[in-house]
Amino acid sequence: MSEGMRSVSWYFEDFYPGQVIDLGERHVTEAEIIDFARQFDPQPFHIDAAAAAGSIYGGVIASGWHTCSMMMRLVVDGLMAASSSMGSPGLDGVRWLAPVRAGDTLRVRYETVKVKPSESKPDRGVVWSKWVAKNQHGVDVCTIEGMGMFLRRPGAAGDA
């Protein structure tokens, strides 16, 4: 499937500061917490129930990278997949505010913070966003301040 054959409904022009998009939720299982952590973050409080019970967390918690990756999946499914996303130059901050545990359900919200057409490349622009994940108790567990590059709507670049 080529880029051109995808159904793109979100272009750079569709983002505006103050915009809030509910990206739905994802349930977190113990199996996936441990599977991710064994691959990428095998610290005792992520993979070892007994060690985790004796840690400051009192039980196994998800790797922060796993939490971010789960949030990314919701961002892709709920937004990026139907967008002109060209990837990201980076993040301006991540905060792991509360532990994510097996059995939690995370709900993620995308907030558009700032938009800026590229000066050097008139076919695209950068969108700054803040992603917030809340657990089933309404507690914020993670925030991500990110950037994304998006193609401008065909024909719109000439307006710049």
Add this chain to the structure above:
Amino acid sequence: MSEGMRSVSWYFEDFYPGQVIDLGERHVTEAEIIDFARQFDPQPFHIDAAAAAGSIYGGVIASGWHTCSMMMRLVVDGLMAASSSMGSPGLDGVRWLAPVRAGDTLRVRYETVKVKPSESKPDRGVVWSKWVAKNQHGVDVCTIEGMGMFLRRPGAAGDA
């Protein structure tokens, strides 16, 4: 295995600004790029060779979250696993500077930027660090500015 039974050789006191630790390298395969992206970041340029060939990247590239997670694994194996790590409150920035592709070998370096004993909890401190991943061509592909909490060496907290 309890926390107390692990062999801890790195405590908060062992970090100092300017410190540089070579964490070795990791080879990146196409199978793992696609496996990670299918789970967490299924954008066409991460999972679809034909679409990726037609994108600005000219071929499949690793999800930025995958790159960060691979870096984390080197940080855990080369440092955290033998440390008094208590997890992290967050990151102050990530930059994805160049594409990571199948066949690349990433070498990661950990630099200690700042250390600060906790004022509220005398048994621990925070270490600010910068992680840099270079590919086999010597090109920086990703930087991460992170924070980590570490227990102080037993007996040392009383010096604060």
